[in-house]
Amino acid sequence: MTNGKQLMKLFTAQLKTMFREKQVWFWNLFFPVILMVLFMIIFGGGSSSDFKAKVALVKPQSNAAADTLEAGLRKMPVLEWKTEQAVSREQADTWIKDKDVDAVIILPQRENAGNIQLIVNAENETNATSQAVAGILQQYVQQASYAAAGVEPAFTLETSVLSSGSKDLSSADFLLTGMIALSVAQAGLFGMVDMVEIRRSGLLKRLRMTPLSMGLYGMGGMMVRFVLSFVQIVLLSLIGVYGFGANLHMDLPTLIVAFFVGVLAFNALGYLFSSFSKSIEAYMGMANIASFLMMFLSGIFFATSGLPDWLKPVTQVIPLTYFVEGMRGGMVYGSGFLTSSFWSGMGILALWGAMAFSLGALIYRKGKAEAR
Known part of the structure; x- marks a missing residue:
């Protein structure tokens, strides 16, 4: 069997296995929708004409x-x-x-x-x-x-808004793209939990003893996660546009680059967590802590410029910050990917992914987290 056919069979098998689990449907599809709707209602606000x-x-x-x-x-x-x-x-x-x-x-x-x-x-x-x-x-x-x-005011205040994106950019657009980036990142952080189970059950050791290429096995799993992340983006975008009146201005090259780099980086972080987690509970605990900390420090709900000065340097080293900026550049701002700020952000995001994957692979090779 050629590597291409083996890869497609592995991809199909892992896709079927993943979607047979009801928890996958909830945590990767329904939960992001519920979370986005709640936060859009809470933080999205509305126009002044709707306020009562x-x-x-x-x-x-x-x-x-x-x-x-x-x-x-x-x-x-x-x-x-x-x-x-x-x-x-x-x-x-x-x-x-x-x-x-x-x-x-x-x-x-x-x-x-x-x-x-x-x-x-x-x-x-x-x-x-x-x-x-x-x-x-x-x-x-x-x-x-x-x-x-009987005094006429000498000055009056006129307020207008200006954005680096389209003139019809609203707070709903800002929040929608942030929630999409958060959902894709969480899918990567939590998506490697099955690695903990197959290692703990001894299945990983048995797979290594077969002619199966572990590289193709991992690539098949990554393809499944790309498909899942793509479904998340489409589903959440439709809800944001038709449910909350968000406006999207797509720049496909920027969106594709940010999407691929972000999915790879956050799956690598999930892979790292799985490499030294001895139980599913330990893995979920670390993924939850990482997700929670990044959620409020990466510009998901509000611009990071409003954070205290001592916190701003922290946002510059968090990978979700650059993923959010990249996704907004591809879905709202349409600023193009031929900018130094975009590529420097993608570089930092890719560096996070490379370091996480290398460290996780090293731990797996040394067998420190191997089930006994």
Whole structure:
């Protein structure tokens, strides 16, 4: 049998074996989908036109100033009012405690002076909705104060966004590509768990005693993981585009290079973990720690520029950082692969893979993790 035919038979056999396991379907297909949907909902946010905050109004005294303030507030489209009329302070406090409203606005009692109060639930004080309502109310109070004093503001703020990608790039696109990179990386980190089992059961030793080429066996397994990672990218992209309105601007050469280098590098890391793990539990523990640490330090959910200065150097040595940047370059930014930053990132990612594979192969050859 030629090497080509042997490779295809090994590939087909390993593909069938992998997809017979229900856990593979869950952890490699359904779990990434569930994870991405949850994080897209939590971190993806939405456009300002979709934002709504449910609020209630307390007006201790009816006077011209309070009536003017109320009229202006009720015209704001981002505020969804619990009732059309002002309510008592006691009722408003009850709604806040029960989380029936996001915030309560209390108008001043006096005609010509006083403070507008904003009350939120202590558990939600730092969440996005409370912060947004506080910012909106602060801006409104400032404008109302200028109007009451008859002063025209000397400066106004105009906000716009600029990206290295397409002009229609949104936070959903940024998060989607990050989640795709994370899912592919996790498939590699967790995908070598079967190596622990076949070594522990003695199957690996028996395979070495057969005419089977271990190199072809490993290549067949790698081809299976490439297929699985490709399915992940397609599935998650479809959900992101049609479920969350993400926009993709493909640059195929960049995407292909980043995909191949990333899959090889993270499978090599999984291979390294399997080389010295004496049990499946030990392997999964190390893979979980590595995945968790990289998840929040690699720009998956937010740009690494927002991290503390002492943490930024750490992001520059994490392989997932460069894989995420490469995948975003190929799926969103479309910046092309003829850039020094892209190839330096791919070089660091490839170096991680080469070192992990070499160390794992050395441990396997020396038999330190071989079952007895």
